[in-house]
Structures are given as C-alpha cells and as structure tokens.
Amino acid sequence: xxxxxxxxxxxxxxxxxxxxxxxxxxxxxxxxxxxxxxxxxxxxxxxxxxxxxxxxxxxxxxxxxxxxxxxxxxxxxxxxxxxxxxxxxxxxxxxxxxxxxxxxxxxxxxxxxxxxxxxxxxxxxxxxxxxxxxxxxxxxxxxxxxxxxxxxxxxxxxxxxxxxxxxxxxxxxxxxxxxxxxxxxxxxxxxxxxxxxxxxxxxxxxxxxxxxxxxxxxxxxxxxxxxxxxxxxxxxxxxxxxxxxxxxxxxxxxxxxxxxxxxxxxxxxxxxxxxxxxxxxxxxxxxxxxxxxxxxxxxxxxxxxxxxxxxxxxxxxxxxxxxxxxxxxxxxxxxxxxxxxxxxxxxxxxxxxxxxxxxxxxxxxxxxxxxxxxxxxxxxxxxxxxxxxxxxxxxxxxxxxxxxxxxxxxxxxx
Numbered sequence: 001x002x003x004x005x006x007x008x009x010x011x012x013x014x015x016x017x018x019x020x021x022x023x024x025x026x027x028x029x030x031x032x033x034x035x036x037x038x039x040x041x042x043x044x045x046x047x048x049x050x051x052x053x054x055x056x057x058x059x060x061x062x063x064x065x066x067x068x069x070x071x072x073x074x075x076x077x078x079x080x081x082x083x084x085x086x087x088x089x090x091x092x093x094x095x096x097x098x099x100x101x102x103x104x105x106x107x108x109x110x111x112x113x114x115x116x117x118x119x120x121x122x123x124x125x126x127x128x129x130x131x132x133x134x135x136x137x138x139x140x141x142x143x144x145x146x147x148x149x150x151x152x153x154x155x156x157x158x159x160x161x162x163x164x165x166x167x168x169x170x171x172x173x174x175x176x177x178x179x180x181x182x183x184x185x186x187x188x189x190x191x192x193x194x195x196x197x198x199x200x201x202x203x204x205x206x207x208x209x210x211x212x213x214x215x216x217x218x219x220x221x222x223x224x225x226x227x228x229x230x231x232x233x234x235x236x237x238x239x240x241x242x243x244x245x246x247x248x249x250x251x252x253x254x255x256x257x258x259x260x261x262x263x264x265x266x267x268x269x270x271x272x273x274x275x276x277x278x279x280x281x282x283x284x285x286x287x288x289x290x291x292x293x294x295x296x297x298x299x300x301x302x303x304x305x306x307x308x309x310x311x312x313x314x315x316x317x318x319x320x321x322x323x324x325x326x327x328x329x330x331x332x333x334x335x336x337x338x339x340x341x342x343x344x345x346x347x348x349x350x351x352x353x354x355x356x357x358x359x360x361x362x363x364x365x366x367x368x369x370x371x372x373x374x375x376x377x378x379x380x381x382x383x384x385x386x387x388x389x390x391x392x393x394x395x396x397x398x399x400x401x402x403x404x405x406x407x408x409x410x411x412x413x414x
Contacts, residue, residue, distance in 0.1 A: 006027050012028070050074045051077070052076050059085070105121045108125070113128070119135075140154070141157070153169075171188045188206065191210070192207065202217065202219040205221065211226075215234070227246075231247035232249045239259050239276070244262045247264065255267065266283070272291075277294045282299035288304060291308045293312055309328065319412040325358075326360065373392075380397050388405065
C-alpha cells in the first residue's frame with residue numbers, strides 16, 4: 001500500500017488507489033479504465049481540481065482558496081465519500097453524492113444527495129432529492145425533488161419538492177414547497193407556502209404563511225399573517241397577526257386571538273380567548289370563552305362559560321351556562337399575558353343573551369336577555385329581560401320593556 005501524489009497542474013489517469021491520494025492545485029483526475037477512480041484512504045486536494053469521472057474515497061479533504069465562478073471542485077460523475085468530506089471550497093457534481101459527514105465551505109450544486117450530516121456555507125442546489133440527518137445551509141437552498149431530513153436550518157430562502165422534515169426547521173427567508181410537506185417544528189421569518197396535504201407539528205409564522213388546502217398541525221402561531229384555503233385543524237392556535245380561514249376551524253385545545261381572525265365557517269375549540277377581533281359563522285367553545293375585544297358571528301357564540309370584558313363588542317347571540325357581560329378582565333391570569341387588559345369606562349355592547357345564570361354589568365348594554373337567573377348591576381341596560389327563576393335589579397338600571405317571567409325559555413339559535 002502506497003500513497004499516490006499528483007503534482008500541481010498535472011493530469012493523472014488513475015484506477016484503484018490503495019492508500020491516500022494527494023493532489024496539488026489545478027490538477028485533473030481521469031479514470032484509467034471505465035468511469036471510476038477509487039481511493040481506499042483519504043483524498044487530499046490542495047486547491048482547485050477537476051475530476052472527469054466517478055470518484056470514490058474513504059475521506060476527502062480540500063483546503064481551498066475561497067470559491068469563485070464555476071466552483072473549486074468539479075466532479076463530472078458521481079461522488080462517494082464513505083466517511084468525512086471537508087471541502088473548503090465550492091463544489092459542482094454532475095451526478096449524485098453519497099457521503100457520510102459532508103461539509104462544504106462554499107456553494108454546492110449536485111444531483112441527488114444522500115448524507116448523514118450536511119453543512120453548506122453558501123448556496124445549495126440539487127437536481128434530485130436530498131436525504132440527510134441534520135442540514136445547515138448558510139445561503140439559499142433549492143431541492144428539485146423530495147427531501148427526507150431530520151433537522152434543517154437555512155439562512156436564505158428554501159424551495160423544495162416536498163417530503164419530510166421531521167425535526168426543527170428554521171428558515172430566515174421564504175419557504176416554498178411544491179408538493180405536500182410533513183414537518184416537525186417550523187419557524188420561518190419570511191413567507192411560507194404549503195400545498196394541500198401538508199401536516200405536522202408546530203408552525204411559527206413571523207411573516208406570511210399560505211396553506212393551499214386544509215391545514216393540519218399541532219400548534220399554529222401567527223405573528224405576521226396566515227391564510228388557509230380550506231379547513232384549519234390544530235391543537236392550539238395563537239393569532240397575534242392576521243389569520244384568515246376559508247373553511248372551518250377545529251381547535252382541540254386553546255384558540256387565542258390577539259390580532260384579527262376571520263373564519264368563513266364555524267369555529268370549534270375547547271377554550272377561546274379574544275383580545276382582538278374574531279369573525280366567524282358561529283363559535284363553539286366547550287369550556288370557556290373570554291372576550292376582551294370584538295367578536296362578530298352570524299349564528300352566535302356558545303360556551304359553558306362566557307365572559308365579555310368592559311368596552312368589548314359582540315355581534316351575534318351569546319349562549320352559555322354562565323354569561324357575564326361588562327366585567328373588568330385581565331388576561332394575565334387566564335392566558336399568561338398581563339399586558340392585555342380590558343378598557344375601563346367604555347360601554348360594553350352585546351346582542352341577545354341565552355344562559356342559565358346571566359349577569360349584565362355596569363355600563364353594559366344587551367338587546368334581549370333570556371335566563372333562569374338574571375342580574376343587572378348599577379348602570380346595566382337591556383331592551384328586554386326574560387327569566388324563569390329569579391331577577392335581581394339594582395337601584396339604577398334601564399329596561400326598554402318591563403321584565404317578563406316565563407315558564408320556559410325559548411331555544412337558543414344553536
């Protein structure tokens with residue numbers, strides 16, 4: 001076993017190298033016979049090199065002088081590195097790459113790529129698919145076909161053909177996938193485009209995210225904007241920016257609105273917190289609904305417990321076991337955000353109210369009230385009050401019509 005040395009500027013015809021290969025700057029490697037050069041040891045390059053054939057080695061090292069047009073390493077066939085490939089240069093591979101640990105200091109352009117770990121300091125572009133564990137790209141990343149990646153970090157824009165990224169995904173630019181993507185946790189600072197059929201864990205949309213069909217994830221956090229051209233299904237949703245859903249919303253746990261949310265269909269969740277504006281056909285919150293802002297529905301809002309804070313406005317009926325209108329509310333205790341607080345001194349306005357226990361607070365106005373037990377605080381107002389068990393009135397209140405005791409209350413809208 002002996003090392004092979006190729007001097008600077010030389011062209012060498014090689015076959016199988018039993019040992020290490022040491023190549024000087026601006027050299028050219030060609031195959032002695034067939035289309036492949038195989039090195040059992042490490043291939044060490046001092047600088048720019050052109051390989052006119054398939055190339056296989058145990059490990060690869062290149063100490064480049066930076067990266068310029070065309071790249072510092074050109075492989076006109078396939079590249080296979082069983083171990084570590086540490087290339088301080090740009091790389092262009094006409095065929096595919098199969099590597100263990102692949103580290104490229106400059107840009108990388110190739111066909112299909114498979115590695116255990118991949119790091120690219122510049123841009124990455126593959127004409128085929130990409131399969132790897134952790135992937136770290138400093139610039140833009142483009143994969144024409146599908147990906148299978150554990151964790152991904154991209155400093156620029158990301159465009160892929162779909163596939164699976166099972167772990168953390170952090171993209172400083174835009175994220176675009178041509179076909180459906182199965183994802184873990186996604187954090188994108190730019191815009192995100194996800195086709196129909198995409199699903200996964202958590203999406204943090206700091207820019208704008210577009211779901212071309214139904215959206216399915218465990219957690220959706222919208223700081224910028226999001227639009228769903230279908231139904232939205234999630235365990236938790238927090239809309240600090242603008243959220244638009246063209247279908248229905250199904251949230252198994254918490255739905256929190258601190259910005260604006262517009263749903264053309266129905267909204268179903270366990271707990272609802274609104275400190276912004278929510279528009280929907282109807283809203284069903286299984287456990288409770290806390291409103292410090294504005295809610296607009298055509299069919300109404302229903303929950304076991306409904307609380308509407310001072311200065312809030314609700315269009316559409318309110319339906320609940322216990323309904324409180326016009327209380328001062330602090331989201332700090334309920335939602336962990338103490339700086340969201342209802343306005344004090346403004347009139348709270350709601351429409352029809354249906355409940356077992358209904359309280360209309362001061363400076364609060366309801367249209368029609370239907371309840372078993374109804375209480376008005378000082379300054380409470382209603383056009384009409386209907387009750388079956390008990391009516392509690394203060395010294396100062398305003399009713400457009402005299403209150404009426406009923407044997408049975410009418411059914412709510414839903």
